[in-house]
Amino acid sequence: MDSEREPVRVVIVDDDQLVRMALRLVVDGEPDLTVVAEAADGDAALLVVDEKRPDVVLMDVRMPGRDGLSTTRELLTRPAPPKVLMLTTFDSDDLVLGALRAGALGFVLKDTPPARIVDAVRAVADGNPVLSPVATARVIAAATGPASSGTRRSTRDTARKRLSTLTERELDTAKAIADGLGNPEIAERLHISVATVKAHTGNLFSKLAVENRVQIALLVRDAEE
Incomplete structure (x- = not known):
């Protein structure tokens, strides 16, 4: 340090x-x-x-x-x-x-x-x-385990509704974050600059009303259930 x-x-x-x-x-x-x-x-x-x-x-x-x-x-x-x-x-x-x-x-x-x-x-x-x-x-x-069908459906629908506000590139960025990628890896996957990744991530924080990347990842996984 x-x-x-x-x-x-x-x-x-x-x-x-x-x-x-x-x-x-x-x-x-x-x-x-x-x-x-x-x-x-x-x-x-x-x-x-x-x-x-x-x-x-x-x-x-x-x-x-x-x-x-x-x-x-x-x-x-x-x-x-x-x-x-x-x-x-x-x-x-x-x-x-x-x-x-x-x-x-x-x-x-x-x-x-x-x-x-x-x-x-x-x-x-x-x-x-x-x-x-x-x-x-x-x-x-917890993300992959059993849960009541009603609970899982409600969680999934809520997550999908929140993600529906994103642009295609923002959604791609969110999915990459859920895969555990850092900004350089996301830039490489999406063929964009690191600066653009940071811009998309900032938009994710604002649109999804989250505080960190972990919450983004959980939201993406909820939507995929």
């Missing part, structure tokens, strides 16, 4: 004081990361984020009162919101998909090795999605 770059500012949100302490030690042990505040619940998190303007929020999923999913949704309505990396001891399908649909850019389990947690913080700070191997498997299983 560029030595002249300001440290990534991190807020830790978890109802367990020992967990917050451990995460602070891990994050503050890195020269390019710094913890600027902690919060024990979602309501407190909203206040400290508004005050401290962090780059990344390490967000627990399950907390008393306002939970991590609700807090994430609320944070992402703010101007210039932080990136959110969800942390939990749980790994159910609903939690993984719920966090990603809420707008989180990453999802890792709390027993993830410290080095991988700080790497995940760096990645989401740069706008790159991060999923632990377990979370990735859960997302794939």
Whole structure:
């Protein structure tokens, strides 16, 4: 990382004081990361984020009162919101998909090795999605697994309606994002410039009312069900 770059500012949100302490030690042990505040619940998190303007929020999923999913949704309505990396001891399908649909850019389990947690913080700070191997498997299983025909039909129809607002090239870009391609690979696939890919991606964020590429990918997969 560029030595002249300001440290990534991190807020830790978890109802367990020992967990917050451990995460602070891990994050503050890195020269390019710094913890600027902690919060024990979602309501407190909203206040400290508004005050401290962090780059990344390490967000627990399950907390008393306002939970991590609700807090994430609320944070992402703010101007210039932080990136959110969800942390939990749980790994159910609903939690993984719920966090990603809420707008989180990453999802890792709390027993993830410290080095991988700080790497995940760096990645989401740069706008790159991060999923632990377990979370990735859960997302794939949930996207392809059984569900009631009515639920699947409703989800598919809603996704297709949202995608119908896109131009052909924007839809091609969305599908490439769903395939996990980065901007250079998308440019190569579609025979367009990287700048044009970025323009299309910006249009996707606006037209689909999403915050990140993970949400675009989930929407495309919902439409294909």
